[in-house]
Amino acid sequence: MSMKVGTRQVDGVTIVDCSGRITLGEGSVILRDTVRDLLSKGNKKIILNLAEVNYIDSSGIGELVSAFTTAKNQGGELKLLNLTKKVNDLLQITKLYTVFDVKDDEAAAVKSFK
Amino acid sequence: MDGCAARPRCRTHLTSSMAMTEQRVSYTLDSSLETIDSAEEKATRIATELGFGDDEVMQISMAVREGAVNAVLHGNAYAKDKKVTLAFENTGDELVITIRDQGKGMNLNNIPNPLAPENLLKTSGRGIFLMRSFMDVVEIRPSQTGTELKLIKRVHGPTAGGKEASQ
Numbered sequence: 160m161s162m163k164v165g166t167r168q169v170d171g172v173t174i175v176d177c178s179g180r181i182t183l184g185e186g187s188v189i190l191r192d193t194v195r196d197l198l199s200k201g202n203k204k205i206i207l208n209l210a211e212v213n214y215i216d217s218s219g220i221g222e223l224v225s226a227f228t229t230a231k232n233q234g235g236e237l238k239l240l241n242l243t244k245k246v247n248d249l250l251q252i253t254k255l256y257t258v259f260d261v262k263d264d265e266a267a268a269v270k271s272f273k
Numbered sequence: 274m275d276g277c278a279a280r281p282r283c284r285t286h287l288t289s290s291m292a293m294t295e296q297r298v299s300y301t302l303d304s305s306l307e308t309i310d311s312a313e314e315k316a317t318r319i320a321t322e323l324g325f326g327d328d329e330v331m332q333i334s335m336a337v338r339e340g341a342v343n344a345v346l347h348g349n350a351y352a353k354d355k356k357v358t359l360a361f362e363n364t365g366d367e368l369v370i371t372i373r374d375q376g377k378g379m380n381l382n383n384i385p386n387p388l389a390p391e392n393l394l395k396t397s398g399r400g401i402f403l404m405r406s407f408m409d410v411v412e413i414r415p416s417q418t419g420t421e422l423k424l425i426k427r428v429h430g431p432t433a434g435g436k437e438a439s440q
Contacts, residue, residue, distance in 0.1 A: 183309060183342055184306045184309075216338055217342070217400045217403055220399055224394055224395070224396050227394075245331065252403070252406055253387060253388070253403075254388050
């Protein structure tokens with residue numbers, strides 16, 4: 160299953176609902192293009208909802224890091240929501256869990272933006 | 274979907290039912306993104322057929338995917354005239370996976386630690402680390418004619434904390 164994204168606005172925060180696989184190739188490109196497009200349009204508060212992301216490889220991890228740093232460098236903020244066990248385990252192994260702001264409740268995640 | 278009869282470059286010595294006896298299957302694959310997905314699918318299927326648990330199957334398939342990424346991107350650099358050889362061998366005690374490319378080799382001294390604070394926010398450089406995390410043995414043998422990667426998962430071995438055996 161390739162990756163699909165949908166975006167929605169909640170109280171000034173853009174939630175990107177991701178599903179499928181974030182892997183080298185199409186999945187990574189879709190995520191990269193989506194985040195950069197949002198930032199270019201002034202959407203600086205972004206939540207990546209990864210509830211339906213069932214697989215991610217090292218390239219996908221790299222894209223999450225890239226999205227995080229790109230948002231930060233443009234004065235924005237990017238948080239992760241609803242990690243699956245696989246993605247959670249990978250972020251733990253790679254020590255990125257402490258780098259990202261990871262949430263498991265959408266309403267709380269939206270409120271957590273300043 | 275991986276019927277070898279339909280794939281001229283596919284050499285197989287493997288029967289469709291994989292009991293834990295000595296068996297080996299190898300594939301010669303193009304240097305393409307499709308090869309990476311194909312390698313992962315093959316690893317998932319074979320590891321499942323060998324009876325590994327769900328978590329181990331995921332670890333094996335991800336390690337193979339990362340190895341295939343390195344072979345296609347960093348080894349062969351997508352060159353159409355260069356191939357990736359992927360082999361699975363069931364020794365009875367271990368699943369031994371070998372991935373060879375035809376690139377210029379690599380410098381094992383130049384592999385950064387992705388857990389180092391200065392590398393945490395880098396967008397690449399985690400593939401070998403993940404392989405080492407998921408497999409019992411990871412051997413990397415670079416040469417001027419390509420790199421050979423050997424990944425070993427023991428049938429009843431530890432499920433994490435891969436042992437490094439480079440050179």
